[in-house]
Amino acid sequence: MRPLIVTGTDTEIGKTVFAAALAGALGAHYWKPVQAGLEEDGGDGDRVGRLSGLPASHILPEAYRLTTPCSPHLAAEIDGVKIDPERLALPLVDGPLVVEGAGGVMVPLTRLMTYADQFARWNAPVVLVARTMLGTINHSLLSLEALRARGVAVLGVAFVGDPVEDSEATICAMGEVRRLGRLPRLASLTPENLAQAFAENFRIEDFRA
Template sequence: MTTRPIIVTGTDTEIGKTVFAAALAGALGAHYWKPVQAGVEDDGTDAMRVARLSGLPRGHVLDEAYRLATPCSPHLAAEIDGVTIDAARLALPAFDGPLVVEGAGGVLVPISRRETYADQFARWGAPVVLVARTVLGTINHTLLSIEALRARGVPILGVAFVGEPVEDSEATICAMGGVKRLGRLPRLDPLEPAALRAAFAANFRLEDFA
């Protein structure tokens, strides 16, 4: 069982990254943290979704460092809300056990006018799980994300796919990107905690996250 932080990021927004983060955090019995939340959906914040889906004790789902009202890129949401994001408040919390940290959108989403999430990941130095869709366009988006992370020296634990199986795309990404294929989480309808736990257990190996 891992005791180090794991960062969950994505190739784009609305790809299933939060659902995967909930599944991973629940399987590891980890703490979960999304440091910056920009906008609140009808079903609440991402932390609220993770609390519902993961089965974690409420105390394991940490409050955001910044909860911004405007639903857009964090750098612009902060400006609109009159907030300055202080990098010191984004330092990783220290726990004896595992910590799952979720980014926002893709790896090059700006946190400020000077830095992206990938820059913050490099500062943290923790390994990244890159969540990618299996639909058309995923090869380009995922390989570009891998290049952006590697350019900053960010360690990549592997790629977790979300969606229907597309064998060639998944295999091509991992071969050309030189990354581990961690598994694929199917879309679940209805999306319920028990079904998510079962789907994660059937498609991923916990030892790959150690």
């Protein structure tokens, strides 16, 4: 199975929660190559570890852990670090690998390269996570254009939030992309509830193709 990249249309849209659900359902290894902003809970890798139900050995260490919660290119400059694309080569693991980007597809990794550029270097399919709130059509279609302009294969769109049928259908029709499903809001975010919600709203076969 080829690695799967999980990216989003924006920041704070539920991308990490979806990545945790997907990695848990696949029994995959999880890797976030660049963590910008070290929170009290340790960052997205630790969050995925808690929510996915995966063993600690399946949560791979980041290539870069940056202090400031901002775009990686600036966080690296503030920390006095230079992000080297050669350090971002996909890790070799036994089994599936879920890789999570940061923010949206056009977030800069360096002053010369965006995440979309790095996705093209990885040559792996992308799952675009989109929230169902106002503005998602514009953000989603622009993200799809940016990915395809770089020759990045898009597996489909995974929505997060309350159902908004017209927005979801419009994005997938105009963007000529598969609608993978929608992860609903959960009153209690636990590994068990997340796994159940993913199983009820997505077909795991769609991610193994």
